[in-house]
Amino acid sequence: MTTITRKRKILEFLSQNEEMEVTEMAKYLEVSDITIRRDLIDLESKGLLIRTHGGAVKIDENIAVSFQDKSVKNAKEKDFICQLASKEIQEGDVIFIDCGSTTFELCKYIREKKIHVITNSLPVVNALAHSKVKVNLIGGELDTERMAMHGMMAVEHIRKYQATKAFIGVDGLTTEGLFAHSEKEAEISLNIAAQAAQTYLLCDASKIGKKSYLNFGGIGLLHTLITNADDQLASPFRTLGLPVLNK
Amino acid sequence: MTTITRKRKILEFLSQNEEMEVTEMAKYLEVSDITIRRDLIDLESKGLLIRTHGGAVKIDENIAVSFQDKSVKNAKEKDFICQLASKEIQEGDVIFIDCGSTTFELCKYIREKKIHVITNSLPVVNALAHSKVKVNLIGGELDTERMAMHGMMAVEHIRKYQATKAFIGVDGLTTEGLFAHSEKEAEISLNIAAQAAQTYLLCDASKIGKKSYLNFGGIGLLHTLITNADDQLASPFRTLGLPVLNK
DNA sequence: TTAGATTTGAACAAATATAAACAAGAGCGA
DNA sequence: TCGCTCTTGTTTATATTTGTTCAAATCTAA
Incomplete structure (x- = not known):
């Protein structure tokens, strides 16, 4: 699987779920944790998700404004x-x-x-x-x-x-x-x-x-x-x- | 569940209920009391809720804790x-x-x-x-x-x-x-x-x-x-x- | 008010996640 | 083939999160 496909899958998952965990996603996509983490770093820098300790959450307009972005x-x-x-x-x-x-x-x-x-x-x-x-x-x-x-x-x-x-x-x-x-x-x-x-x-x-x-x-x-x-x-x-x- | 998701759930709960209790929320989210308490400390420091003895109250309408019982x-x-x-x-x-x-x-x-x-x-x-x-x-x-x-x-x-x-x-x-x-x-x-x-x-x-x-x-x-x-x-x-x- | 129950905070310990540095391997063009 | 880059994984040290214990603070009901 190419890098881009993997990242796409992560985003796809997040579009249907509120959050994802690094270890789960690593198992599911059959790569190591660090790879997923690196993907998340990249995706976060593009503003497509928000990293958390242990995984990432999708950008939710409602909460993102008041809670994430500002704080x-x-x-x-x-x-x-x-x-x-x-x-x-x-x-x-x-x-x-x-x-x-x-x-x-x-x-x-x-x-x-x-x-x-x-x-x-x-x-x-x-x-x-x-x-x-x-x-x-x-x-x-x-x-x-x-x-x-x-x-x-x-x-x-x-x-x-x-x-x-x-x-x-x-x-x-x-x-x-x-x-x-x-x-x-x-x-x-x-x-x-x-x-x-x-x-x-x-x-x-x-x-x-x-x-x-x-x-x-x-x-x-x-x-x-x-x-x-x-x-x-x-x-x-x-x-x-x-x-x-x-x- | 990641930390942020848990905090979101707490806020979500509070947006639909006037107040929440630490022990109840801990049971519901399957973490210990102290974890919920730490979440509340963080959320309070961001001005998103107000802690009370035993739980927290939502912030927007009922900012004054002391009014709770009176009102x-x-x-x-x-x-x-x-x-x-x-x-x-x-x-x-x-x-x-x-x-x-x-x-x-x-x-x-x-x-x-x-x-x-x-x-x-x-x-x-x-x-x-x-x-x-x-x-x-x-x-x-x-x-x-x-x-x-x-x-x-x-x-x-x-x-x-x-x-x-x-x-x-x-x-x-x-x-x-x-x-x-x-x-x-x-x-x-x-x-x-x-x-x-x-x-x-x-x-x-x-x-x-x-x-x-x-x-x-x-x-x-x-x-x-x-x-x-x-x-x-x-x-x-x-x-x-x-x-x-x-x- | 006082006694008893509950809640809290602090300190510690364990589990888990992360970052940084390094190494291995794949792909690619010359 | 070689040399290069890019991606990935490993190792190690560090940081973060979580739960436990226990003393102190706070609440509640008589």
Whole structure:
């Protein structure tokens, strides 16, 4: 059987079943586990399925959007970044957490810390609601798409707080500065940064070098960049005097 | 079965049921309790459900765990009250909705109205998030028990808004006034009432005649009482000049 | 409130899955 | 045939998942 036929069979199986297991599929197609695994790596890179530990699941539009794409895709990178970030947080800190999928992942690493979190993100509030963290929510208009608070009232509210650290996200980062795809988001991020003693940018490697439509601030805004990017990718920022945490 | 499939099944179950129990789910999915618990920890960290002692509850409509038992109690009465209340709301209104199990029920009757809702209650925000209603959330400290915003900042925030109508709840109501079991709740209710042209009290019959520890205002605060109580129970309030809607 | 039952989290151990590096074999063109 | 690439499988080390045990926390009912 050719490679392509085998991959086709895997996809065919997945179109009729929710999931498949590596070992089962290996037995069925009479090849070794590693071969199936390599097929899955390839098929996943083409966006035709989602790998899991032990197998793969089909892309299901309903769940894929809310669950897979946002939370699990790039999960490793985000996890890594958030673990680094969480080490920067000490007991007693008052921290801002911006809305966004990367910053959201930070929640799971700080649930047990005795700190104060101020955020405009409802998912963050939910994630921290029954933890040891004290939560303050920024008021204002609800942006239902991001489930976050925005607008004039929100900005005004942010300005009343003073935090030790802020954790923000972006859509793109170059040596020219920070990029967002929405003005409202940028406004919140800027104000959060202004009210914190130290501002950390959480940014995975895929966003470095990427420009989005709005450049909303220079990298002078930041105190530290936390990323999974390697030293080579990080060096331009270090050269500009921005400390980079990447290991 | 792979990990992700199992988690999907849990979410699927929760989408069709209000809640789930760890031991039941473990039996059903043929894994140990601790595995389910670990799944729940993960899903909770992603904001997809909320863990409870013994299981989990779904997140979209019933975000507030503490409402679970309350909202079932007297549900019919509350429904009746909220239907009456919803008839008082016209297109273009800007309304305050207080936190509380009774006021929460109001949400389902106003989803299709083109109005503006200002609230300090997260369950209300979630219930209205993807409806025709525009939502403003009051910022401040999170009270995790009620999933509502409280505190100085919240009060300050409320004072910046001006609404046409306010819908508040209480723990007890007598001709002597309104009773709450928490100072913080009372503070919010008072301020909401002060910023609205008209204040409606939603109060089921079981609370009439009941005193709780804090009397936080006279009935002069109110413009209308909406209740399921019969005319006999309502008459003392009518005598004092308070309009009562009960049919 | 207190006592008893249940649920939970932490630490450990075992089973399983994965990645990386290397080796073997097939196919193919010169 | 040789030399090359591509695919596949093996080995080994690492990572992940799962279940067990037990102490602590939490709930419930009197």
